[in-house]
Amino acid sequence: MREGAILEMRGICKSFPGVRALQNVDFTLCEGEIHALMGENGAGKSTLIKVLTGVYPKDSGQIFLKGYQKAAVIRSPQDAQNMGISTVYQEITLCPNLSVAENMYIGRTKGFVQNWKAINAKADQVLKSLDIPATATQQLASCSIAVQQMVAIARAVDMDCKVLILDEPTSSLDEQEVEKLFRLMRDLQKKGVGIIFVTHFLDQVYEVCDKITVLRDGKLVGEYAIKDLPRVQLVSKMLGKELDDLSDIQSESETYTAEDAEDAIFETENLASTEGIKPFDFYIRKGEVTGFTGLLGSGRSECVRAIFGADKITSGTVKKHGKPVKISHPIDAMRLGIGYLPEDRKRDGIIGDLSVRENIILALQVMKGFFKPFTKAEANAFAEQYIKLLDIKTASADTPIKSLSGGNQQKCILARWLLTHPEYLILDEPTRGIDVGTKIDIQKLVLKLASEGMSITFISSETDEMLRTCSRLVVMRDRKVVGELSGEELTQTMIMNTIAGGEAKQCSPETIQ
Amino acid sequence: MQSRNNTVSELLMKLFRRQIFIPIAALLLLALFNLIADPSFFKITLGTNSAGDPVLSGYLITILDYGSELAILAIGMTLVTAASGGQDISVGAAIAISGSVVLRVLCGSNSRPETLQAPIIVAFLVSCLVAMAFGAFNGTLVAYFKIQPMVATLILFTAGRSIAAWINNNELPIISEPSFGYFGGFIPGIPIPTPVFIAVACMIITALTLRFTNLGLYCQAVGINDKSSRLNGLNPAFIKFLTYVILGLCVAVAGLIKVSRLSSINYSVIAKDIEMDAILAVALGGNALSGGKFNMTASILGAYVIQFLTTTLYKFNVQSDALSAYKAVVVIALVVLSAPIVREKLTALKNSLKKQPAAKEVA
Numbered sequence A: 001m002r003e004g005a006i007l008e009m010r011g012i013c014k015s016f017p018g019v020r021a022l023q024n025v026d027f028t029l030c031e032g033e034i035h036a037l038m039g040e041n042g043a044g045k046s047t048l049i050k051v052l053t054g055v056y057p058k059d060s061g062q063i064f065l066k067g068y069q070k071a072a073v074i075r076s077p078q079d080a081q082n083m084g085i086s087t088v089y090q091e092i093t094l095c096p097n098l099s100v101a102e103n104m105y106i107g108r109t110k111g112f113v114q115n116w117k118a119i120n121a122k123a124d125q126v127l128k129s130l131d132i133p134a135t136a137t138q139q140l141a142s143c144s145i146a147v148q149q150m151v152a153i154a155r156a157v158d159m160d161c162k163v164l165i166l167d168e169p170t171s172s173l174d175e176q177e178v179e180k181l182f183r184l185m186r187d188l189q190k191k192g193v194g195i196i197f198v199t200h201f202l203d204q205v206y207e208v209c210d211k212i213t214v215l216r217d218g219k220l221v222g223e224y225a226i227k228d229l230p231r232v233q234l235v236s237k238m239l240g241k242e243l244d245d246l247s248d249i250q251s252e253s254e255t256y257t258a259e260d261a262e263d264a265i266f267e268t269e270n271l272a273s274t275e276g277i278k279p280f281d282f283y284i285r286k287g288e289v290t291g292f293t294g295l296l297g298s299g300r301s302e303c304v305r306a307i308f309g310a311d312k313i314t315s316g317t318v319k320k321h322g323k324p325v326k327i328s329h330p331i332d333a334m335r336l337g338i339g340y341l342p343e344d345r346k347r348d349g350i351i352g353d354l355s356v357r358e359n360i361i362l363a364l365q366v367m368k369g370f371f372k373p374f375t376k377a378e379a380n381a382f383a384e385q386y387i388k389l390l391d392i393k394t395a396s397a398d399t400p401i402k403s404l405s406g407g408n409q410q411k412c413i414l415a416r417w418l419l420t421h422p423e424y425l426i427l428d429e430p431t432r433g434i435d436v437g438t439k440i441d442i443q444k445l446v447l448k449l450a451s452e453g454m455s456i457t458f459i460s461s462e463t464d465e466m467l468r469t470c471s472r473l474v475v476m477r478d479r480k481v482v483g484e485l486s487g488e489e490l491t492q493t494m495i496m497n498t499i500a501g502g503e504a505k506q507c508s509p510e511t512i513q
Numbered sequence B: 001m002q003s004r005n006n007t008v009s010e011l012l013m014k015l016f017r018r019q020i021f022i023p024i025a026a027l028l029l030l031a032l033f034n035l036i037a038d039p040s041f042f043k044i045t046l047g048t049n050s051a052g053d054p055v056l057s058g059y060l061i062t063i064l065d066y067g068s069e070l071a072i073l074a075i076g077m078t079l080v081t082a083a084s085g086g087q088d089i090s091v092g093a094a095i096a097i098s099g100s101v102v103l104r105v106l107c108g109s110n111s112r113p114e115t116l117q118a119p120i121i122v123a124f125l126v127s128c129l130v131a132m133a134f135g136a137f138n139g140t141l142v143a144y145f146k147i148q149p150m151v152a153t154l155i156l157f158t159a160g161r162s163i164a165a166w167i168n169n170n171e172l173p174i175i176s177e178p179s180f181g182y183f184g185g186f187i188p189g190i191p192i193p194t195p196v197f198i199a200v201a202c203m204i205i206t207a208l209t210l211r212f213t214n215l216g217l218y219c220q221a222v223g224i225n226d227k228s229s230r231l232n233g234l235n236p237a238f239i240k241f242l243t244y245v246i247l248g249l250c251v252a253v254a255g256l257i258k259v260s261r262l263s264s265i266n267y268s269v270i271a272k273d274i275e276m277d278a279i280l281a282v283a284l285g286g287n288a289l290s291g292g293k294f295n296m297t298a299s300i301l302g303a304y305v306i307q308f309l310t311t312t313l314y315k316f317n318v319q320s321d322a323l324s325a326y327k328a329v330v331v332i333a334l335v336v337l338s339a340p341i342v343r344e345k346l347t348a349l350k351n352s353l354k355k356q357p358a359a360k361e362v363a
């Protein structure tokens, strides 16, 4: 083993039917280092981690751990845990119907008799020290995904570990929480814990990491010290080509201009749902891109869910072209030409065991009707078209969607809604878990669709993404709309101020009755 | 030679990975066993029955004949399992009810009528309505009240046979009209048992339904993830409800065959334990009992595997009360062998066996 290394993987290979996910990959983690694992969607990052932690058996290769003479045999996540490797997987693997404390301590306690009172107290203490807004006895399913993510992190961190693995832990966190996580990581680093950190956010890599290992198409590209690898080079190493320029994407897209562009296509009046949002007014014009912004839990997702009929509406109306319409189920919204890409991909988006093809055509099929199934050829044509358009990496259209990498699953769900050709498309965190190259492609696509007359609502935790695509932003705080920004006001600081409530600007008259 | 070997083993591997492999393998295994034990098992003879009509007889015919009800139930049970992630354990009791309804309509007020009091088709349609209503009852509990399927259907499982007896005032009606016996026996002049035709008709209708509607896709989607199904415009509760109603229809058809076989009914014995066999058929077909993806052909084959097993055991004079014990042993073996974990291990074992000689060659 290399000097100071606590973990070494040598010549790891892993194939799935139709894909060679890892080909002869080496990876070394040293004591007290934060090591970024980077690569495009489907590059094999999660697979490498799952092989390391015994979720998948490896086809060949060896794993060495500090303190063990021979190659380590890790057959299950439990083995890995016992050897001091604790992991937060990309898809949250906790049990939603157990309490927060049970989730944190399950599989770690010894013996049959448990003092749950003591465990709950301990859990509360950990939650408090990490500032997680949850209580030990709360059912996990009742927490937002961000909180669930934090609980998963808390569980991993609370274990006495030598290696900590975080697979895209920050994809659903906002800036404050990411800061908290980084502080935590640095503390552990000082104690000599080695951390493997997977993310698609380049800023975060340059903020906390010491080293970067890049994978591309299941092969090792190389290991680099952070100071030797400037951003541009990192991206080209990941993609295998130069990245398009980020800055000019707004300018190259023309805005939609038609005479009917002035009227709102969809409007809401005093809309509120069972999810506890304050009644809100909102409108969107043809060919417009709007956004909802606010901290996590500010109710931005709940607003769009209410428009789509995903939650039960308690008051208010939705109007299309000024005429009130009734949306009590998602199917009503779909018939009116609304599409909705949900925030939580695993829970609300994918249908895991169904094939990529079936997942892509599902929404359109449901709209077409029970008695009119697409023929195999039609379905295949649709699937192939979008697999190509969005560059979805999959062995075939028949592969179950759950075996795709996280980012590629997201692309399938996006494809599903693009296929329905909605008049109004709601995208809640469409770029979550998507790699840098594709992120830009998606933003471009959004602008292109808008220029062709589609109205789009775009929600993202990354403010600069919203600034680049949206022409109007609705700002939310505490489940209430607190302002609306457009034109010159669309700046990072202005958004921050409005969210914080500093210069809370009143909603423009159009949106308030 | 080498390459030929490879393609054959590749083909086998492909088949091995397919879901339908399990019931096919089980069927072949049972056939092989019988072939060795007593080849006369496969003999089919053309004889005449008491009425002087030509009929085919033999163990294979018995399997096809008596497997019909099970195959028909397996169709409905597969859909229920896929969509609701649970099973209906009341089908046996429901068959008693629907059979009882058929007899009641045919007999009117007299339990031993000289002539039928209503056309058979009417009796059958009434029993369809009743069985679908009971299916709807189960479906409502499961889909709208969100009660575990096993618990929800336990109600009818317990009460069903009493309801069946109550429908006929606890009498045992007997139908003397011979044409009523055709459905569970032979139509004069046709040597193949009628239940076989009924089962085939059900299979064809099922195949057409799955082909020309989205029933299969919707059931699977709802069974895998009902939250995201809803966001795709489906109505998960209604689809679950619908599968129970469809199972009710299957129950009515199976009930007609059952009462027709006897031209009478025995409330406590008719279709006894058939729910377990139907659930096993689904499981043997390699379908997850927790719902989601299904393979209808495999389920139906699974039903015939179970009937094959039952008939084989009868042939070897296993006492009928010991039958379930023997069956359990075989079923455990089959289910364990078909479990994904075991199959993965077997595949790995096979791969390592294949690798070893290759490695030796290199050395």
Ligand SMILES: Nc1ncnc2c1ncn2[C@@H]1O[C@H](COP(=O)(O)OP(=O)(O)OP(=O)(O)O)[C@@H](O)[C@H]1O
Pocket (backbone or CB within 6 Å): A016, A017, A019, A020, A021, A039, A040, A041, A042, A043, A044, A045, A046, A047, A048, A090, A393, A394, A395, A402, A403, A404, A405, A406, A407, A408, A433, A435
């Ligand atoms: N269980 C599985 N069965 C079949 N193929 C799989 C399975 N898991 C992963 N793959 C395939 O292996 C490849 C690598 O996937 P992996 O999840 O490791 O990507 P990733 O680098 O984590 O991507 P992302 O950034 O999107 O999370 C993908 O092509 C994926 O389709």
Ligand SMILES: [Mg+2]
Pocket (backbone or CB within 6 Å): A045, A046, A047, A090, A167, A405, A406, A407
């Ligand atoms: Mg991944």
